[in-house]
Amino acid sequence: MRIAELSRTSGVPAATIKYYVREGLLPSGVRTHHNQSDYNDEHVNRLRLIRALVDIGGLSVGTAKELLTVLDSGTMTARESLGHVLYALGARRSPVGDEQRDAATRDVASLLERRGWNITETSPARATLVDACAALRQIGHADVVEAIDSYAAASETIAATDMAVVAKKSSIEQMTETAIVGTVLGDTLLSALRRLAQEHVSATALPQD
Amino acid sequence: MRIAELSRTSGVPAATIKYYVREGLLPSGVRTHHNQSDYNDEHVNRLRLIRALVDIGGLSVGTAKELLTVLDSGTMTARESLGHVLYALGARRSPVGDEQRDAATRDVASLLERRGWNITETSPARATLVDACAALRQIGHADVVEAIDSYAAASETIAATDMAVVAKKSSIEQMTETAIVGTVLGDTLLSALRRLAQEHVSATALPQD
Structure with a gap:
């Protein structure tokens, strides 16, 4: 899906999605033609996890990122x-x-x-x-x-x-x-x-x- | 005491003390000559309470103010x-x-x-x-x-x-x-x-x- 659909599905504004990608909380989408990115269900799930940690858990984006890094490290x-x-x-x-x-x-x-x-x-x-x-x-x-x-x-x-x-x-x-x-x-x-x-x-x- | 001494005793910068007074968390000092204000031990205690709520409790200044308003209302x-x-x-x-x-x-x-x-x-x-x-x-x-x-x-x-x-x-x-x-x-x-x-x-x- 494109970023507009990812935004609609997850309820997260496109600018915020781009911010999470820049900050390393969310993996980039796959580049397609016309300089667009393609996102999948894993992006939807990750976005929901980020929003739950930040909005309901009250975490800073920085702390959320640290936790997601632990989650993604997979060697412990x-x-x-x-x-x-x-x-x-x-x-x-x-x-x-x-x-x-x-x-x-x-x-x-x-x-x-x-x-x-x-x-x-x-x-x-x-x-x-x-x-x-x-x-x-x-x-x-x-x-x-x-x-x-x-x-x-x-x-x-x-x-x-x-x-x-x-x-x-x-x-x-x-x-x-x-x-x-x-x-x-x-x-x-x-x-x-x-x-x-x-x-x-x-x-x-x-x-x- | 003057604001400089209040700041030294409480460890809170003078600009922050003035901010708390403007926002209604801390009562004003008593005006003396030369446009200065006189503060007492109650100001020291109130400042320590504010800092504990904000720094250790993680409250916003707005929520801290709401709580102090309840504390000061004295009719319940x-x-x-x-x-x-x-x-x-x-x-x-x-x-x-x-x-x-x-x-x-x-x-x-x-x-x-x-x-x-x-x-x-x-x-x-x-x-x-x-x-x-x-x-x-x-x-x-x-x-x-x-x-x-x-x-x-x-x-x-x-x-x-x-x-x-x-x-x-x-x-x-x-x-x-x-x-x-x-x-x-x-x-x-x-x-x-x-x-x-x-x-x-x-x-x-x-x-x-």
């Missing part, structure tokens, strides 16, 4: 591939709460020890967790940090579900795509579920006036 | 206040997966019924959840949607922890601030914990090669 084990996905989704936030950084580093190290989680020192999620704990302490909400064991237990249940869905796939590529989609769109799904559950729980847990 | 019950917070944090994503919208709407309605969650029709989190399920179905990952009961159960545990932290506060204003901070920075904290738990769980759940 499932664990290596998941590691690359998790690292691409890592923290790039400006740290705040510098004065509380030592306390927050201890918060995280002792949590990991209590839970027996074996995490590499360079894990970006570990750095994000330290950032979040430092910021919470600095703005006077150490009480949220003190609830971290309960949050970690729930997160382990969630991760077990994640990995059960991933492990059912029959190829590394399918596992990697499921890990990407499940983590990115899963974050959106989980934060929506959390707000709905808060609305439900608040009906009994909060004072009425 | 705890539940009303939480409702306003949850709605301000609602969905403003472009929906994708339109073809799957009916199925996704049923996914969410039946989940809410199974869990006995009483949620208003206009809940933005409900709309986000439908968006996420529609997108997952469209890109061929209905398997993630099928795991939604497990995710919802974990989310209810998380929400119960959230509300227990909020309910300990002694004033509506403190409850509101805790709900804002716990929900926004909590999202960052929870997504980091999920990635760490995935790294831990993947060591046993995924094939080694």
Whole structure:
């Protein structure tokens, strides 16, 4: 199909499709006569994946590209591939709460020890967790940090579900795509579920006036 | 203190402080002679809260402003206040997966019924959840949607922890601030914990090669 039909089928404007091709998220179409390109169903599927990651998952185009590069690399084990996905989704936030950084580093190290989680020192999620704990302490909400064991237990249940869905796939590529989609769109799904559950729980847990 | 000292104490550039004042996130200082403004510790605390929400929580300045407006309104019950917070944090994503919208709407309605969650029709989190399920179905990952009961159960545990932290506060204003901070920075904290738990769980759940 030509770019006009690809645009119609996928709902993505032609200019945006060209942008994704330039940025390396979407493979080029096959050049035909008259300087036109021919696209196929794989382009439609890839476009839908990109839009889901960016529009629903809230990813930047740069992060989406990193994840798609992992997906396309095709030479890793499932664990290596998941590691690359998790690292691409890592923290790039400006740290705040510098004065509380030592306390927050201890918060995280002792949590990991209590839970027996074996995490590499360079894990970006570990750095994000330290950032979040430092910021919470600095703005006077150490009480949220003190609830971290309960949050970690729930997160382990969630991760077990994640990995059960991933492990059912029959190829590394399918596992990697499921890990990407499940983590990115899963974050959106989980934060929506959390707000709905808060609305439900608040009906009994909060004072009425 | 003058703006230069406020900037030094909070680590926020003076131009950004002026921007937050213009946008209504930060109260003006008290005008003194020579057209200068005088700021106090409350400005320092408010600036730290803004930076935590924006830098660590990843909020837009517009959403941060909506939340601070709820915090400053001071005329609501705890539940009303939480409702306003949850709605301000609602969905403003472009929906994708339109073809799957009916199925996704049923996914969410039946989940809410199974869990006995009483949620208003206009809940933005409900709309986000439908968006996420529609997108997952469209890109061929209905398997993630099928795991939604497990995710919802974990989310209810998380929400119960959230509300227990909020309910300990002694004033509506403190409850509101805790709900804002716990929900926004909590999202960052929870997504980091999920990635760490995935790294831990993947060591046993995924094939080694």
